[in-house]
Amino acid sequence: MSKTLTYYRTYVIRALIIICMIATLASWYLVSPPIDAIANELSIWNMNIATFTLFVGVITILSRYVKGIKERADNWVFMLYATVLIVVWIIFGTMTGIYADIYQTAFLSTKITLHISILGQLIFFMTSAAYRLFRIRTTRTLLYALCTVTIVLCNSPLLLGPFPIVDKISFWLLNNPSMSGSRALMLTGGIGGVVLAIRILLGLEKGALRATEEL
């Protein structure tokens, strides 16, 4: 019985994917008001369903923290603090609204400050990594180091002021050799994306759907 239900479920899911994909493609390539209406409705449904994914994170984190607090795991005190903070912040945010000045101030002073500091710290790690990594032993490291050093100096106002041509060199480097590598990646990524879409259409990619797991 369970296997039969799994098969039915697999085919229903595959049919859903095919219908949604073909509707969105057909609405773009064909002129058909009924297909347009279906595609537009599916886009709206997609947006509405995606809203609920915002609540998945809190369930996962809270269940992990509550388990850690009960078992007195490492850093359980911090988990307790975080759990309390989550509840307090949700109440605070719901009462004030996300566009209120007080919520904005709180958000900027805490999360954004932390995030900017964490990302800003990377320059420290990047400098010490550069000290160790850019040691020129082969042609490849020479090219890599030369490109990095050139663009770092070309973006620097210390050179830009007395030698304005450096700005043009910087943009020439970014818009020619650098752009070419990025373009090749983009082309390959595009081909890969189309292949993946076809594989999904043919039902060859189904891991995330858990479609074949038995009930």
Place this chain on the structure above:
Amino acid sequence: MISTDPWVWVSALMTICSFSLLYGENPLFRFGEYTYTAIVVAHSVVTGISTLQSRFAPLISGAKPLLIIPLILGLMSIFVVWRRYAWIASFPIAIMIGVGTGLSMRALIATEILSNIAAVIREAGLILVGPPVNSLGYLIRVVFTISGLFYLLFTVGHKGPLNKPLSYLREIGKYAFLSYLGLSVGNAIMQHSGLATSAISRLLGQWLGL
């Protein structure tokens, strides 16, 4: 003069917590880390509640009763967190995958593939036109793009008479990517330097009044 605004003090505390990692693993950094995680998650929920009110306003007002279907599907999607009942979430996820894949397929073909190929062809026609610097630029674009593609698509060498010439093309592609990576890393230094400047200047300027 040191600031008396409590939010500036909170901001300064958060900055110090974060930068304390440079000294080593410590409780201050853990405090900052858990604060960050908690607020990210809580903000998602607050945004989610606000977004739900906005997205389902037509359903509540009766203007669009059909929205009951995505409401049910959305509630089903939450079951993904429980392994035993995750199959329930596969139906709304199927709709999201179907719509997303259809939209990305039509966009990828036009923007990532066709427009870039058209740009390469256009630039190939401009190699012998204009000043030498521009010509060199166009030549580099065409050669590096094609060789980079060769490197990505034919990374593993093939046996046969064409293997040797293609291996040279692959080698050029490898160096093209090295130059891309080196230049993009160098450009990224400016980004992280700026963020560090923003954090430290807020600490010194806003908090300590220096």
Place this chain on the structure above:
Amino acid sequence: MKIPELSSRTIWAVVMIVYIVTCTIPIGASFEMSDITIEIYEFIDDLPEGSVVFIGGSAVFAFDLESSASLIACLKQMERKNLRIVCAPFGVEAVQFHKYCIDASGVMESRGGTWVYGVDYVQLPYMPGGAAAYVALMDDIHTAVATDVAGTPLNDLPLMQEVLNHEDIDAWICPHWAFDMIVRYVVAERDIPGIYFAQAAAYANYVPYMMAYPGMVWMTNGFLGGAQYEKLEGVPGLGTAVVDSYAIMSVVYVGFIILGNITMYQNRDEEEEIIQ
């Protein structure tokens, strides 16, 4: 004299000292203006009065801070030109980012500017769904989004009574990381010009779009582009401050690379002995 191998903490201490010095003592470093930044500035300047510009995209606030330098200056320019804007957030933190830029630019009436909410600018709520959200918005804005961020029905806002779909959008500014979505669903599919105030790390990734869509896509380059835009509009801000400290930091970064290579060559004989 042999240079010893420096520990990471020594390097971090030097970098921290550099930042503390440059943040407290500005050096007023000068920089050159880029042609692309001037093109973007002139494009915005040439838009007719009353044009509707959408500002939106999806990413993380901290990464987007780099774009805020250009965006804040651009908002002041758009206020001066009497343009109208609609903020369309597709990321969870994008609402906060848009509010931050609007507040910092001081264009709102409540902060000394001339813009009135609902008439000159509107903040839409977060729109989840990725590509589907962009497509739905371009097709029919009022079907994709029923209310603004505060819950006011869009039909009650004078600006949104005139802005119904992609045909009413004159330009799209993206101050967020995910510019590829804008190119795909706004520029390529709907022929709307796209301006990207790019983060430096993202510039290298997305510059092929500028080559693939000439005359439709323009990009500034990180904080330097932000400083250039601030200089054009005459409003020094974060971009100018960052370029200042970057002037010294760039030399320090290259200095450590050179030092690392000197250390390596000095110790090369010892390494060869160990290998043998």
